Amino acid sequence: MVSGKPSNIKSFKNSKKFNSILILLCLILVFLGKLDLIAIRNIKAFLSDFLAPVTFALNKPVEEIAGVFEDVKSAGALRQENIRLKTEVRKLKVINSKASSQELELLELRQLLKVLPERRNKIITGRAITAPGGVFANTVLINVGENNGIKVGQPAISSLGLVGYVVNVSLKTSRVLLLIDINSMIPIYLTSSNWPAVVKGQNGKLLKIKFLSSKAEPIEGEFVQTSGHGGRLPSGINVGKIVKSFSGKFFVKPTVDFHRLTYISIITNKDILPFKSKKFNGFAPLQKPETSINLKGLNLSGKRVIESPED
């Protein structure tokens, strides 16, 4: 039942002007926030640092209760899960034996081609304080910050793949912008066809593929990895898989389950390259490996090629 009390009506009439002023102030604040001013960024960082214990304390009970519910739910499917895991272990054993021989072969080839060894990533892991829920923003606060060597722009990963990148750092906490956020854009390449593209978040479960060549033909289930273009993110981190929608459009489904994020690792040795327009010559697109023979009996992707007698 609606019960508009006279006292309420009177107080509302008095505060209408103030309400409008505050709405205007909020609009200005949103625009200022979008401008990414250093002062606003610092205020945000300070306040998120200050409020982090409160957020953690308020989120913890709900997280625990949700965990109990999930445990109860999964208990029913334990038998099926067990069978699935056993088959997976069998498959992995076969893959593992193949991989070890291929690794040796790869090492030999690397030595033969004198490939420079890759720099090992330095990683710092933090615990996610907040849940990534939100209609308009998808970010996560983690409990490592400037004191631990975290900087803005550094990539955030989990055991499954890329989570996002750091957008705000304070002394003890940092905020990670998730891949699925509408403001996130990541340069990628399709692992099977080697076509470069950019994936953009949509605040939903799937990522939009942008700037993909019209000649490219993505395959459903094909893996997508970071290309490293632009120098912001290292190359070769898993992003997701290609999925086809009902309308026939291709999207990327992230490998990371953003709602089960407990620990997030930040790659701290990744230096963010400053953009220098004078020296910038554009990014070279990734090339599809040619079938021509580079080494005797091997093509560029390292696969064995059987030479025909006519050649």
Added chain:
Amino acid sequence: MIKNNNIFYYLYKFSISILSFVFLFFILNFQSSLSFFSIFEISTPSLISIGIYLCIVRFNINPSNTILFLTGFLHDIMNGNNIGTTSIFLLLFRYFISSIILEKISEKDQEEWIYFTIIFILSFCFVFLFNLIINFSIPEFSPIFFHIGITLILFPIINISIDFFSFVSRLIKN
């Protein structure tokens, strides 16, 4: 004497404001943490709008504009939203309650659910359009529809539960 009364009145007002701030802040955080549950993976319901609506319309508790602004501001900082987005939603929601319900149909028994739907969708649409302009791109619609749908489904459930509890408490009293 009057002076003393005034002091007590302001103290009372201040304590009410602090309590409503704590209450709203708690609801907002609870709302965000609901995404830990797999059912709310896509999006969480807007419990804050249900809370504000029931406070104003049913319980005659009137959270001030400043409290709504502060709650939204802190929530935006904690959740990494654009600063001011939640505050705009909360202030607009309060504004629409005052202009649609309390001014036009005051003291009349009407269907609460319909008015809540109108007010919620109006304020959400405004904030959504504003976000579209700010981000300059169209987001996926499924989380938005889920957010609106689950809020509108939860509202009558919470309403009926409050009615039920008040009925039980009256029964116990009698």
